[in-house]
Amino acid sequence: MAKKNKSALEEKKGVSVSEITNLSSIKSIQDKRKAEIDTDALTTSILNKDITALSRAITLVESKNPKHTDKANTVLKKCLPYANKSIRIGITGVPGVGKSTFIETFGKHLTSLGKRVAVLAIDPTSSITKGSILGDKTRMEELVKDNNAFIRPSASGDSLGGVARKTRESIILCEAAGFNVIIIETVGVGQSETTVHSMVDFFLLLKLAGAGDELQGIKRGIIEMADAIAINKADGDNLKRAKLAKVEFNRALHLYPEKSSQWQPKVSVCSALQNKGIDTIWEIILDYIDITSKNNYFKQKRNEQNKFWLIQTIENQLKSDFFNSPKIKKEFSKQLELIKNNETTPFAAADYLLKLN
Amino acid sequence: MAKKNKSALEEKKGVSVSEITNLSSIKSIQDKRKAEIDTDALTTSILNKDITALSRAITLVESKNPKHTDKANTVLKKCLPYANKSIRIGITGVPGVGKSTFIETFGKHLTSLGKRVAVLAIDPTSSITKGSILGDKTRMEELVKDNNAFIRPSASGDSLGGVARKTRESIILCEAAGFNVIIIETVGVGQSETTVHSMVDFFLLLKLAGAGDELQGIKRGIIEMADAIAINKADGDNLKRAKLAKVEFNRALHLYPEKSSQWQPKVSVCSALQNKGIDTIWEIILDYIDITSKNNYFKQKRNEQNKFWLIQTIENQLKSDFFNSPKIKKEFSKQLELIKNNETTPFAAADYLLKLN
Secondary structure, three states: OOOOOOOOOOOOOOOOOOOOOOHHHHHHHHHHHHOOOOHHHHHHHHHOOOHHHHHHHHHHHHOOOHHHHHHHHHHHHHHHHHOOOOEEEEEEEOOOOOHHHHHHHHHHHHHHOOOOEEEEEEOOOHHHHOOOOOOOHHHHHHHHHOOOEEEOOOOOOOOHHHHHHHHHHHHHHHHHOOOOEEEEEEEOOOOHHHHHHOOOOEEEEEEEOOOOOOOOOOOHHHHHHOOEEEEEOOOOOHHHHHHHHHHHHHHHHHOOOOOOOOOOOEEEEOEOOOOEOHHHHHHHHHHHHHHHHHOOHHHHHHHHHHHHHHHHHHHHHHHHHHHOOHHHHHHHHHHHHHHHOOOOOHHHHHHHHHHHO | OOOOOOOOOOOOOOOOOOOOOOHHHHHHHHHHHHOOOOHHHHHHHHHOOOHHHHHHHHHHHHOOOHHHHHHHHHHHHHHHHHOOOOEEEEEEOOOOOOHHHHHHHHHHHHHHOOOOEEEEEEOOOHHHHOOOOOOOHHHHHHHHHOOOEEEOOOOOOOOHHHHHHHHHHHHHHHHHOOOOEEEEEEOOOOOHHHHHHOOOOEEEEEEEOOOOOOOOOOOHHHHHHOOEEEEEOOOOOHHHHHHHHHHHHHHHHHOOOOOOOOOOOEEEEOEOOOOEOHHHHHHHHHHHHHHHHHOOHHHHHHHHHHHHHHHHHHHHHHHHHHHOOHHHHHHHHHHHHHHHOOOOOHHHHHHHHHHHO
């Protein structure tokens, strides 16, 4: 192959070399980085809470180079026995609701309690906007400097399924590196909430107290998925409106049938900017963990999520293998044309295409 | 094969033979029925509006015998050029809303206008209740005697997908037999409405004016799918409540964004029992056809439905082939166990199973 394989693990060009730089030591560093990845050493470093090693492993997981995929799978397998010991929290909300500020304040609160917090993101728009969320780490100035926090911008990928896989695998790596609270951020676009919901223990919806009908404009499915709704920016003139919104959301949540978790979703007001009500939200989450651990729902849900991802991954692959096969592609459009002209039925066409496969 | 093939086309034992019956003529009738099906003759009879031939062809379509499947496909192919010239109407509503009475009155109204009406049903519960809807034709006493009406109880099948295919193919046969209004009835169970919605031009939701919150208890998606809502049993003491419900539903419908059909769903009150308001519902449907024919949505929607069914059928088959393979079945549970014990990830397990295939 003439074209060089693109690799996320390759060195970027970076800043120009100053005259006093020792060129041979640059070479030695570069060689070391490009050298065969020692999965044993990498895993040991991750388990020793080495953030650089964690970052490298996530890059490995995100790489599209098949050689890296094998390495990634090896590291993941080695890390697995040390994973799963965390609370996974999904956070969503429309742009402008203050997600970054919330995660900054919430994350700082958690590290002050001795927790180690990893923040990941799923952003289906990132391939267009090149990382619209978490991309700019400076929006979490304090948290990014915190030794007990790890922030990783959203993985990019061709499909939400691909991004989801990378995020799921990154969770495992973060857990193996000793992070015991994993926050997955997403924006209210497409199916991203559903994706995040299917990989977290607790799903938090951030809202604003706005004018007009509070329930308008929210995708109904999202409310149904939420384990808690936090009405953010409840400060100054907004406080009264936020409290009214709380009443309204509480009423809305009671319309839904009881969840199989036996958990009644909570509504809370907070101001991430003024660090008010953040502790309450953490207590709500602890209550949830307590209840669902006792009734075994917590473990059950993780098992179901695993099964869901197993089946999802297989089904997506089966479909993409079929519909991307050049032979099928060609015949598919022919059959569509025949259907259009009433010369065949969708079912006969399906039988025909399946036999071709 | 020792076990005799079960066939829907085989003769049932029936009543015992009386002594005066001519045994050789019975034999000759039985032989004729069991004889090789002549697909050309069958198609010609269907096109000649022969109801017995139509019934036989539908039985052929519903048969699970592979020999019948081939014959059915041949007949379908021959009928296709004469199909598609009808209005397909889906009707849904919870049990007790008066679907049978509505279809009886509505159907009679249509035949009085010179239409030829076929009534089919999709009932995901029928395998359990052995045909809870349309099974008892006596509930449509008048319509069943009408020469311009054809009523066929719901097809049974192992899966909603299978039932759907049979119904879709029956539509083609009914159309070829000159029926120009096809009514597909369903009950509000599981995914049956979605299935019906994806095979009709117009989707009608039957409702009752009840006490309390009118919008409670309705699956929200159904309201969103409806092209019209008819509030039935609007007679006597109920009339006032029905009119109030109409206002409320109208308000609810306006909350949804405009449909790509440019059709604004209508709400209407009616009493099927007293034959009041039934004509209005037919006029609403004619309006819909008029608008969507002019803006080409009508044809577009049928094309999209065909594509949907093509893809659906393929995807279902791919999945069922994979997950029902004995090799996969065995390994699948093993992999699930490994995931549970943190010995592999859902993704690695998926890769493993896909490679086995």
